[in-house]
Amino acid sequence: MNSILIIGQLLEAVGAVEGRKKFQKLIHILQHLGVPFHFRFGYLHYGPYSSELDGQLQAFEGEGLIKEEPLISGIYKTYRFTAQEGLKQLVSNLTGDKTLPLAGLARELNEKTSQELEAISTIYYLQSGGKHGAELKEAFCALKPKFAAFFDQRLKTARELEKKRKKAA
Amino acid sequence: MSRPRVFRDPIHGLISIDPGDEFLLALIDTPEFQRLRRVRQLGVSHLTYPGAEHTRFNHSMGVFHVAQRMLEVLERRHGKDNMIGRLIAEHGRSVKAAALLHDTGHGAFSHLMERAFPDTAEHEERSQRMISGSGSTIPSLLKKHGLQASTVADIVGKRFSHRFLQDIVSSSLDADRMDYLLRDAHFTGVRYGIYDLEWLVNSLCLGTLKPDDGEVEGLLRLSLDYKRGLHSAEQLLMARQHMSVQVYFHKSTRRWEAHLLCLFREAARLAKDDKLPVGTFPMVNDYFAKEGGVEDSLFLQIDEPCIIGCFSLWAQSTKAQHKLIALLSRAYLNRAKIFKMKELEPGAATEAQWRAALEGLGAKWRNSWELDYIQFTAYKMPKDGEREANPEDYFQKIATNAVLLSHGGPEDAAMPVQDESPIFRTLGGPEQPKFLRLYFLPELERSIVKIDKKLNQR
Numbered sequence A: 001m002n003s004i005l006i007i008g009q010l011l012e013a014v015g016a017v018e019g020r021k022k023f024q025k026l027i028h029i030l031q032h033l034g035v036p037f038h039f040r041f042g043y044l045h046y047g048p049y050s051s052e053l054d055g056q057l058q059a060f061e062g063e064g065l066i067k068e069e070p071l072i073s074g075i076y077k078t079y080r081f082t083a084q085e086g087l088k089q090l091v092s093n094l095t096g097d098k099t100l101p102l103a104g105l106a107r108e109l110n111e112k113t114s115q116e117l118e119a120i121s122t123i124y125y126l127q128s129g130g131k132h133g134a135e136l137k138e139a140f141c142a143l144k145p146k147f148a149a150f151f152d153q154r155l156k157t158a159r160e161l162e163k164k165r166k167k168a169a
Numbered sequence B: 001m002s003r004p005r006v007f008r009d010p011i012h013g014l015i016s017i018d019p020g021d022e023f024l025l026a027l028i029d030t031p032e033f034q035r036l037r038r039v040r041q042l043g044v045s046h047l048t049y050p051g052a053e054h055t056r057f058n059h060s061m062g063v064f065h066v067a068q069r070m071l072e073v074l075e076r077r078h079g080k081d082n083m084i085g086r087l088i089a090e091h092g093r094s095v096k097a098a099a100l101l102h103d104t105g106h107g108a109f110s111h112l113m114e115r116a117f118p119d120t121a122e123h124e125e126r127s128q129r130m131i132s133g134s135g136s137t138i139p140s141l142l143k144k145h146g147l148q149a150s151t152v153a154d155i156v157g158k159r160f161s162h163r164f165l166q167d168i169v170s171s172s173l174d175a176d177r178m179d180y181l182l183r184d185a186h187f188t189g190v191r192y193g194i195y196d197l198e199w200l201v202n203s204l205c206l207g208t209l210k211p212d213d214g215e216v217e218g219l220l221r222l223s224l225d226y227k228r229g230l231h232s233a234e235q236l237l238m239a240r241q242h243m244s245v246q247v248y249f250h251k252s253t254r255r256w257e258a259h260l261l262c263l264f265r266e267a268a269r270l271a272k273d274d275k276l277p278v279g280t281f282p283m284v285n286d287y288f289a290k291e292g293g294v295e296d297s298l299f300l301q302i303d304e305p306c307i308i309g310c311f312s313l314w315a316q317s318t319k320a321q322h323k324l325i326a327l328l329s330r331a332y333l334n335r336a337k338i339f340k341m342k343e344l345e346p347g348a349a350t351e352a353q354w355r356a357a358l359e360g361l362g363a364k365w366r367n368s369w370e371l372d373y374i375q376f377t378a379y380k381m382p383k384d385g386e387r388e389a390n391p392e393d394y395f396q397k398i399a400t401n402a403v404l405l406s407h408g409g410p411e412d413a414a415m416p417v418q419d420e421s422p423i424f425r426t427l428g429g430p431e432q433p434k435f436l437r438l439y440f441l442p443e444l445e446r447s448i449v450k451i452d453k454k455l456n457q458r
Helices: A003-014 A020-033 A051-062 A085-095 A103-111 A114-128 A133-143 A145-168 B022-028 B031-038 B056-078 B082-101 B111-116 B123-132 B138-144 B149-156 B163-169 B175-188 B197-202 B226-248 B251-272 B282-289 B304-315 B320-333 B348-359 B363-368 B391-401 B422-427 B442-457
Strands: A042-044 A047-049 A066-073 A076-083 B005-009 B013-017 B204-209 B219-225 B340-344 B369-375 B404-406 B434-440
Touching: A003 A020, A003 A051, A003 A076, A003 A085, A003 A103, A003 B348, A020 A047, A020 A051, A020 A076, A020 A103, A020 A114, A020 A145, A020 B391, A042 B391, A047 A114, A051 A066, A051 B348, A051 B391, A076 A085, A085 B348, A103 A145, A114 A133, A114 A145, A133 A145, B005 B056, B013 B022, B013 B056, B022 B031, B022 B082, B022 B138, B031 B056, B031 B082, B056 B082, B056 B163, B056 B175, B056 B197, B056 B204, B082 B123, B082 B149, B082 B163, B111 B251, B123 B138, B123 B149, B138 B149, B149 B163, B163 B175, B163 B219, B175 B197, B175 B226, B197 B204, B197 B226, B204 B404, B219 B226, B226 B404, B226 B422, B251 B282, B251 B304, B251 B320, B251 B363, B251 B369, B251 B434, B282 B304, B304 B320, B340 B348, B340 B442, B348 B369, B348 B434, B348 B442, B363 B369, B363 B442, B434 B442
Parallel strands: B219 B404
Antiparallel strands: A042 A047, A066 A076, B005 B013, B204 B219, B340 B434, B369 B434
16 A cells, blocks of 8 residues: 555544654554554654655645644644545545554554654664664663663553554454 | 785775775675675666666675775864774774675665565665674674674664764765765766765765754764865765666666566565476575565575576466466566556655556556656755754754765764755755656556546546
8 A cells, every 4th residue: 555545544543643753653663563654764863763754744745635734832833744635535535444554553652742652663663673671771771861761661561562463463 | 914905996996905904805705795796786777778787796895995985084084083083993894894784685686676575674674684683694703803793783774873983874975875876877877977076075074963952962973074065065966866867767767677576576476376487496486475575594595696597487488377477577588678658647646546546457467567656856855944843853854864064173063055055955845856657568558548537537
């Protein structure tokens, strides 16, 4: 399935995604859990990041398929992504009743903060690069000293998500 | 080794390995690296540009050479700074190894296999496993020579903690890009890829990239000296733009890629049912049956000669169930252009509609068409106003994609080149080349006309 349809299904499942960082981490985590996105992720300051995904979101916005509107929350400004009518129609025409694989998990992830997702996504990224056990913790704390205190908690969540994925499969 | 070992190279003249870097010779002699002699750098571009027969082996040697030159320039320029001098001394050999080995995970036909089987591990991940995985001969060699395989793999995997050293292997100013543009230009005969490598490398320096919010520490990054490097960076960008349009996304080359994508998918379909023609190499059978998702030991056996050898066998089959694979194999070997092409209005929605309609023709026809959507940007740049509107995202994009300029000292701020260059701003802007092309076998022509009519009525 091409990426516009699966991104359309994701937006249909979660309603809206608040913030580009959250969008990136959400897709990285779902891709790790087996949802067939095929984006290449590299590692950056704020965790795994795909410039390919970013470019596609920009292109979809340019084609009027998704809407990115500013959202003021306290002193912070962020962006809310929603599907435009054209995309909803396209998804409905082309995918019919089929929904996003792991839609329930996507909704659960979307309830979390972008910082939580950043930590989970970083754990998966490091694991896929071969880091496990003490080495994983060490690499995580070196990359994310700000989140070091929450490592065990986030690792637990990351494992629970994988269990839920298996159960869903 | 008391004298440098030198290799002749058509792009760089002599590639020299210094005494003390003998480990690189040992790495070159590994089966993992020698296999790259049997993987062409540009997949099927030789069918469009007859000279483009160069391999990942030549290119990897070139990347090592450029990386070595970059290290020398940085050492000369910043080596007296204790911290930088120490880091270069400590990790320079790992950077050279990473530059040399960065493509060891490339499958036969380069990026084409990844397009055919998107679920297979990406070549960068495979390269990291070749460097540090238990099934490879490379980790023990690195260890023997006092290097940590995990450090070399982290540099290739973009996880290395000293970013300016990683930048040498992977960034918008990396040795990979500097080599492949010149090499591909030379072997294709397309002169657009030429730029001033000497000046560019000699303009390298370090700078500090820091986000506006100050929440994250500044990072020492590979940059270009503001006064010297701007024009050579513009040349590099123009070279990338022109090579992409003229060579990498050339419609004839993409036609051959579409041809092979159909052939590979058909081979996978048959292999899964154990129906590839008798005599197919068992490892090729396994490779296609698993759509490329094979363990590293099998992956190492799959190169272009063994796949092309199977094409010769498949081309001769007269069985009905092999009709398509025999046709595609014969046509590839004889360079017979059997795929037709239709240009479509580029756009994600159009692509999705066409793809759905083509899939609606049924599984029988799935390996007779390929929809190819190309959106190309020579330079990825944040949108206007993004810095103010969304500083974190702006910084993420700059840190990933920008060519950086600095006034030459490591403590000087590294700035994205587009702030100073209208050429970068234009080529990084929203109006960039896009192509949506449908390649198909003539049997599908009537169906294509019908789909076109139907979609245009909406």
